[in-house]
Structure formats: C-alpha cells, structure tokens
Amino acid sequence: MRLFLCSVILSISSLARAETPAPDAAWDQTLAKAKGTEVVFSSWGGSDSINSWIDKWVAPEMAKRFGVKVKRQPYKDTVDVVNKLTSEKQAGKKADGSIDLVWINGENFKLAKTAGVLHGPFTDQLPSFRQYYDAKAPDITTDFGTPVDGFEAPYGKAQFVFVYDSAKVKEPPRSFEALRAWAAQNPGRFTYPAPPDFTGSAFVRQVVYATTGGYAQYLPKVDLELMAKKLPAAWSFLNAMKPHLWMKGETYPDGQPRLNQLYSDGEVWMTMGYSPTTAEAEMAKGTFPKSTRTFVMKEGTIANTHFVGIPFNAKNVEGGKVLANFLLSPDAQISKFDPKLWGDFPALDPTKLTDAQRQQLESIDLGISTLPVRELASHRVPEIQPEYLVQIEKEWAKQVAQKKASH
Amino acid sequence: MLAPAFIVLVVLLWTGLGIAFVRASGVYPAFGMVTPSGIFWREVLGDEAFGPSLWLTLRIAGLSTLAAAGLGTALAFLAAAWTKPTWRLRLLLQCPLYLPHLVAANVVILTLGQSGLFARILHLVGLAAEPADAPRLVYDAFGWGSVLGFALKETPFVAVLVYPFALAALATYGPVARTLGASLGGILRRIVLPMSWPAVATAAVITFAYGFSSFEIPSVLGRTYPKVLSNWAYELYTNVEAASRPRAMVVGLLVVGGNAVLAGVYFVLAARYDAMLTAIRAGKTT
DSSP states (O other): OHHHHHHHHHHHHHHHHTTOSSOOHHHHHHHHHHTTOEEEEEEEOSOHHHHHHIIIIIHHHHHHHHOOEEEEEEESSHHHHHHHHHHHHHTTOOSOBSOSEEEEOHHHHHHHHHHTOBOOSOGGGOHHHHHHSOTTOHHHHEETTEEOTTSSEEEEEEEOEEEEETTTOSSOOOSHHHHHHHHHHSTTSOOOOOTTSHHHHHHHHHHHHHHTTOSGGGSSSOOHHHHHHHHHHHHHHHHHHGGGSGGGGSSOOSSHHHHHHHHHTTSSSEEEESOTTHHHHHHHHTSSOTTEEEEOOTTOEEEEEEEEEOBTTBSOHHHHHHHHHHHHSHHHHHHHHOTTTTOOBOOSOGGGSOHHHHHHHHTOOOOTTSOOHHHHHTTEEOOOOHHHHHHHHHHHIIIIITSOOOO | OOHHHHHHHHHHHHHHHHHHHHHHTTOBGGGTBOOOOSHHHHHHHHOTTHHHHHHHHHHHHHHHHHHHHHHHHHHHHHHHHHSOOOHHHHHHHHGGGGSOHHHHHHHHHHHHSTTSHHHHHHHHTTSSSSGGGSOOOSSOSSOHHHHHHHHHHHHHHHHHHHHHHHHHHHHHHHHHHHHTTOOHHHHIIIIIHHHHHHHHHHHHHHHHHHHHHOOHHHHHHSOSSSOOHHHHHHHHHTOSSTTHHHHHHHHHHHHHHHHHHHHHHHHHHHHHHHHHHHHHHHHHHO
C-alpha cells in the first residue's frame, strides 16, 4: 500500500515537472496503472539507428520518468504484425496479446482498422497530443487518405529522399527523366527495392506520379480504371531502365537494408529512403562514405506521417498509452530529430512549443548531407490511397519483375 | 506413454491443416470474406508465376539434397574410417548444425556475393577486372546460391545421421573383412555403404522436404522473380490486399502436399527395403 501511494505521488510529481496545464485525473490513473509494468513496442527493425534510439534513449527515459520497462520487438514489415493480430482475433484471443504499441501507417493502418485489430479511439486521452499537436491538420487527421479517427497517434514525419555518393556522382539526376539517362550512362549502379517493400513501393509510386501526369488526378477519389489506363507509361519507363540496373534488372534488393548494404559496398552509387537524415546517421556510424549527400526530384518526393497504435488485445493498454504519450512529447520528438540519434522529423506543431523548446528544436544540426528544411518542404508531394498501392504493386510484379529484360 | 505427444501432434497438425483449407477457400471473417469458393486454387494453379516457382523449388531442393547426401555420407565415412570416435569429433560434426539457416545464407553472400570474399580474391589475383565481374553465384537465375546455402547447412546434418551407422558397420565387420584381405575402399563400398543406406535415405528425405518448404535461405539468396513456393506464399500472405491471403494458403497447402507425396514414396520404398533385408536374412538362416 505504501509502495502504491509512493508511486502515485511520484508519478504526480513527475507530471507536475512536465508542465501539464490542467490536472487530468484519468491520465494520472493511467500513469499509476502503468508504473512497474513492461510495455512491448513493436517497431520496424531495419535501421540500427532507430533500434538504438529506442533501446538506449527511450527505454532508459521511460524507466526513469514513469517506472515503465520498454521492450522493443522488431518486425520486418508492419503487415506481419497486422496478420498476427488478425489471426489472434480470429482465434478469439481478445486479451493478453503480446504487443502493447505498434509503429504503423498507411495501407497497414487501413488494413488493421478494417480488420478491427486496433484499440481506440485513444489519442484524445494523451496529454502530449492535446497540447502539442494540430489535431485538425490533414496530415494528422488522415493517413494515406484513411481517416485516423483517434486510432493512431502521430509519431513522426517522413519525406522520401535519394542518397548518392558525391565522390562518384558529380551531379545527381534531379528528375526521373535524368535518372533514366544517368542509369543508362552508369550501368549497374542504380536499383530500387522490389515492391511490396515500402521503400521500393514508394519509389515506383513516384515514377507513376512523374510519368502519368502527376498525383493530383488520383486524389479526389479512388479510380482504379483511371490508374490502369495510366500505368503502362510507368511500366515502359521502368522497363526501359531495367537492363541498366544493378544485376541488369534481373533481380532487385528485397528492402532498404539490402540496398543500403549494396551502397555501402560500392556496388551501387545511389540508395533511397523515407528519412531525409538517413545519410547523416549512416555516415556517423561509418557505413556510408563521407562523401554521401542527398537530393530530391524536381517532380517532388512523397511525404507522409507515421503513427503508433495500440492493438485491440494489448496486455498493457496503459503502458502503451504512456509510451505513446512520451513518444509524442517534445522531449522525445526533439531527441528523435537529432540525426546522430535517428533524424526523424517531428510530427508536433512547432508553434505550440515554448520558446526554449523551439530553440532547442531549431538548434539541432541536421548535418551536411541533409537538405535544408525549406527545400524539402517545397518538394513535398502526398501519398495516394492504399487501393492504388495494391494495384501498383501487383501490376509492377506482372509488368516489370516478371518481364524478361528487353535488349 | 506417447499419447500426450501424439495428441499434440495430431491436434496441432490436423486443425492447422483444416484451418488452412478453410482459409484457402476464401473464408476470412475478419476481412468480411465469408463465402467459400474454389477460385483461389484456380488462380494460383493458373498463375504464370506458378510453373517457374515450382520448377525452381524442385531444382533447389533436389540439387542441394544430392550434394548434401553425397558430401555428408563421404564426410561420415572419412570420420569413421580415419579418426577415433572422440567427443571432439562429434562436436566438430555437430557444430555446424547450430548455425541458423539465416546465418548460413549470409555466409554465402559474404563469401560468394559480387562484393564478397571470393569475388575480391578473383579481383586481387587479376581474374576479374572488378569484384563485380566475378561469376554470379548469388541472386542467380538458376538458384545456385540457395543450392549452396542448403548444401552448406545439410551436409553436416547428413554426416551426423550417417556417422553412427558407418562406425557400427566398421567396428562390427571391419576387422573380419580386413583379415580376409579387403581394402579400406572395398570395406566402405561393400559393407559400410549398404549398411548405412537407411540413414542416408532418411537424411536425404528430410533434407529434401526441408529444402522444398524452407524459407530463409532462398529468401536471402533468391531473386525477385521467380520465388520458391514458400517465399511466394509469404509474399502473398503479407500483401496488404486481404484477398491475397487465401492464395497464400493455397501455395502453403501445395508445399505440404508435395512433401506428403514425398513421404509416401519414402515409406513405400523403406518398407520394400526392409522386406528385402528380412528375405536375405531368412535365406541365410535356412
């Protein structure tokens, strides 16, 4: 009993330090319930920087501030987690699930929401969300066109960038047409991950935008026939590039980690990914050459928001909420922004920060390889609906991967 | 005595298979799919990716089994004939068994990949202008990378299974055969090999079944297209399109079916072999 009281007092006092404006009894209860528990955070495991930010920064802070132990559980693809939860739901496992918080977005969020395997709505209960986020911004209320409805909390923002070695590539190709020409002049030095890998899928989606007259036509509603009519232009672009790709386009890396490895080994001279600061982190680790730089296409690159959600059968819902709330807090968002740790762009609204917090955010050195925030912002294009993704990935397999390279 | 294990096996295996058949018929209540149909079987069997995938899977499983059975048996014979059966030797033979398949796959990449050790050595000695010009053994169209990966993992497995048989055969009949003037080669060929056959065959069947259905090695060393059946099933299962999951179940069931046929053939052949041995023994005693 004494221990319990102690913990309540402790958690309240730690809350007071966090400058919460209004008392929140429900949240205090959540904190008290979560204290002393373990929370399992299911997270994409393909980046050492991200993994170590969670293990070496988030976990100790969560233990120190809230007495909650964070256990990271890596996945290769978010859909693995959605499949697992769906199977558990069908098998009647309604409680006692093995995951308390999952990093999710886009088509996987839509699938999970459709299958009813997410707990919620819960984002309104998070003090960080209420205080620091623009709850009306389109990139917070929708995820790839799917209404969020409080079933996932914004974790960070990503924008696709291309990464190149400036020692080998003097002037990077800043348009898709230039990229095709560059690939032809430098046979074997470019490739992209095979969709449905999310990095590869995003690359192909951007080729579709660039070769079929832009993304705007697809936004008003899902029109698969329109897309079907437009896609051949994208396939002829990619098939023309195919013989000049790494391995003559006979095979593709299975994901960004494998492509990054090829880049580190010098087999290819470009790589790509959803994080504008990825090159900085890899250079700091010594896996990428020091001459690594990034660029965006003049057609723009895809930007999106990524989120965290709580599974419907989470064993530790309170722990999941406390971790989500902490990940959304200015402290975590600012720490996450540091390219030496991860370099993920904050999802919070900077205008809602205190002056000191804003200064802290602005003082972070994004590094020599990261494009200026203004340049990124002016080259931002949106995602399209998940139905299109499925269609593009399926057709890519048939029209590009299964086609013999033309000579 | 065996009841608990038996029940677990039967319940898990048959309910698992039963659920797989239901899912393969397209019944996925979580995604609002409730009407069973045979369309997913027709779709998979009619898919232009099916033939190449099946052929690739058979090629990889068959060739890696041949290599592992041959090399593993040779290794077991060598070990039985030329060394004493110490714990060190057993450990040496068993050690590679603990190497995960995923690690074996990455070993193949690091040694035989285009930027691997082998390619760099060829480049150093001047046989390849650039490491990338070395012969392509990983991500190749034929599937050599996966064949090598499986062979690397299954050779010690075959050796460990065959070794006790070879050792027993040598210990029992070796000295007699030698006094009768048989050479070591003769002993291995005419005594040890026939007496080790059951172990070699069992090991080969297990190796083939594993190669036919295993995931990791071809997933790391294989191509985007075609994929081996297990990798194709995974790709279908992890597709964000809900209707893709029944197709994954169909592919999974086809893998199970292939292995069931193999097991059936093996049991028939094993029974015949046993009958033959019994007949020989009966002939001798009368």
